[in-house]
Structures are given as C-alpha cells and as structure tokens.
Amino acid sequence: MKINIITLGCSKNTVDSEKLAGRLTAEGHTVYFDRQKNDCDTVIVNTCGFIGDAKEESINVILEQIAAKRRRHNKTRLVVTGCLVQRYLGELKAEMPEVDEWHGTDYFSLAEPQRSLSTPGHYAYLKIAEGCNRSCSYCAIPLIRGAHRSRPIDDLVAEAKQLVANGVKELIVISQDTTYYGLDLYHRRALGELLNRLATESGAAWIRLHYTYPTSFPIDAIDAIASHPNICNYIDIPLQHINSRILSSMQRGIDREGTLRLIDTFRQKLPDVAIRTTLIVGYPGETQEEFEELKDFVRQARFDRMGCFAYSPEEGTAAYSLPDDVPQQEKERRVSELMAIQEQISLEKNQTRIGQTLRVIVDGHYENYLVGRTQYDSPEVDDEVLIDTQTIKPSSLQAIQPGDFVDVVVTDALENDLMARLA
Secondary structure: OEEEEEEOOOHHHHHHHHHHHHHHHHOOOEEEOOOOOOOOOEEEEEEOOOOHHHHHHHHHHHHHHHHHHHHOOOOOEEEEEEHHHHHHHHHHHHHOOOOOEEOOHHHOOOOOOOOOOOOOOOEEEEEOEEOOOOOOOOOOHHHHHOOOEEOOHHHHHHHHHHHHHOOOOEEEEEOOOHHHOOHHHHOOOOHHHHHHHHHHHOOOOEEEEOOOOOOOOOHHHHHHHHHOOOEEEEEEOOOEOOOHHHHHHOOOOOOHHHHHHHHHHHHHHOOOOEEEEEEEEOOOOOOHHHHHHHHHHHHHHOOOEEEEEEOOOOOOOHHHHOOOOOOHHHHHHHHHHHHHHHHHHHHHHHHOOOOOEEEEEEEEEEOOEEEEEOOOOOOOOOOEEEEEHHHOOHHHHHHOOOOOEEEEEEEEEOOOEEEEEEO
16 A cells, blocks of 8 residues: 655654554555555554643644545545544544544554654664653643663664664754663663764764753763763753742752753763753743743843743643643743743854854755755754855865765854854
C-alpha cells in the first residue's frame, strides 16, 4: 500500500513516526511524510496532546483528513494515533466515527529494527528513553507516556552508528527528560557516559543535547560536552520560570537560587555554550510582580535562544485544580512582552558574531541563499545562517550539498538570523 504519515507535535513524535515507517517499509509498503499528499491508500495521523494549541491543531488535521477521505469516496483508510488518542480515545471515537482505526502511544515501539527518516538525511533525532517520572504540576506527559524507560547504551550506540552509516551527520539526543537517563536501568544517571560513548563510537560529526531537566542535573554530562569537539556547545533546558513560589507550585524541584547556580555552572564549564530555554507565563496565581521578576531574569540571564508559552490547563494534572485566574489576553500579552525582550538580546548577541568565522552545516538552498546552522542552533527551532550564493562561483555552489560543512564569515545580523559569505 501507499501510506502517508502526518506527524504533529515534538521531535519525540517524529521518531515514533519514523520507526513506524521503518516497520511498514519492511513489510513492503511505500511510506510518505507529506501533509499535502492526497492519493494514498492509508493516512496515519500521529497526534500531539501536550497543550491546548497542539490539541486544537491535531483535531483540525484529523478533520482535514476526514474531508479528504470523503472527497476520495472513502477509498482512503484513516488511522489516528499518538498522544491525543491516548488521553481522549472515548471522546474522539464518539465525535469522529469516520476514522477507521484509533491507537494510543502503544502503537509505537522503542526498539524497531529500522527507521525511515522524515528529517533531511543529514540529521536525525536519537530518542534515548520513553516516558517521564517527573510530577510537574502543569504537564500531562506522564499521564500519556507513562513512567520513564531508558534504552540500553549499547542499543543507542548501535542505532547511532547505523544512522551515521546511512549519511546522518548530526545526532540530536532527545527524550521527555534526558537528564533522568539511566536511573531506571542502571540505578545511576548515565547521560554523561552515553554522551562519551556516542562521541567516541558513533562517528557523528555533531551531537546535540535537548530536553534536559534542571533538578539534579548530571554535571558529568557538561564535562562530556567540554571533552569532545563533536558534541555541540549547546544545552536545551526548559526552566519554565524563576520565581521560587511558582517553581514550587509547578513541582519543579528547584528554586530561583538553584536555577541561577546551574546557569553559572554551565557558563563556567562551557564559556562558549549556547543555552536554549522555554518559559511559561500566566501560570495560576502569577502576579504582575512575579512576571516582572521573570522579565528581569531574562534580561540578566541573556539566553542565546528562548521560547515562551502561555499556560494551558490540562485535565488530570495537579495545576488543573488551581484557578486559571490570568485572562488569556493577558497571558498572550506577557508572552509578547517576554519575547520582545529576548529578541533584542538575540539581536545583540548575533551582532557580536559579525566578522567571525564559523563552521556551518548546510541544510538546503533557498532563493539566493544557502541555508545553514552553527553548532549553537538546532534545526527548526533556532537561528539560521543565510549564505549569499551570489558570492560563490557556480561550480563551487553546485558542489555544496545538504549535510556539507562550510566555513563562513558573518557579514550582518538580524534578530533570528546571521548573514554570511563563504570564508
């Protein structure tokens, strides 16, 4: 059959879809990852159920596919799976009888023998664990994905080697909580050990660390980044807030002082590190004073990359019983205000790069530019480097392919991009 997989949500879902595609391909099917494709025998929608906006997008895509199925006179089999189904199966089945099959997250396996990548062939996500043992008050992931289950180091190294053998240059290490890795399997935090082995055995040119958790952060993971030139000077660490009262209510297991000490440790051990974080505004009871404290924190911490979300009440979580007392319009205003501060910081940091020579991985070609990224930027969520093709000889330009590394000189800076020419 021709099967189209539409993946919504985070990179963890991306890996799930890729492993499912590997299984289907091994069974002889032809698999596509194309939301616009409308001539397949089966469409599988892998949904997200994390926050309100993600749930709304998932519902809209299912409805789009139901309409497409009708246009094909019901010749397409529609399968819906993933996090949204895991949480709301009964309601979904009642509201959307046109869907042929419903599956929760048990549809996927951590240990499929092969993957069919939906990402460009030069980078791939390496999912090191499933589930989460944290009890963050606003988060439904443990309800959806269950307890934390680490994958053995040997299995991860073997998968990484296979990905690199297939052309992957950049491995992006992910899970719901990468810093918890190993506690269930080895009775110790083993992220540092895993990073050391990936760096020395996988053959990857770049290894990037995502989804770390601040509480009990394994410092040997920072030592691993410092020790290996092929591990990017990059840490993704969702901090969510800085006010100690709100962090306590969020059940994050860390306070303001502990957060500040951790950021100082990162920058002492990795002076060149790019820190990416995400924050939540409009959490129940967040006062204007507490929001001002968060703004001051962003100004002082000067993160290299930052995202911000408006709080969304999720059924079954501890915070769901709290009054959602910050109006939605005010939440959105706070998001905009915080991101405006970060955009100015990002512009100032990018301007310091002007004149520097940086190593860049090429992601593709867009209009008059080669589009690439530095080690300080993860795909899809961070800054890009736009390399002017008019300064490159045609013969040299034709030789540059996605996944190639080039040295560039930064010529200008924007809030979220660097302009450059080949060195």
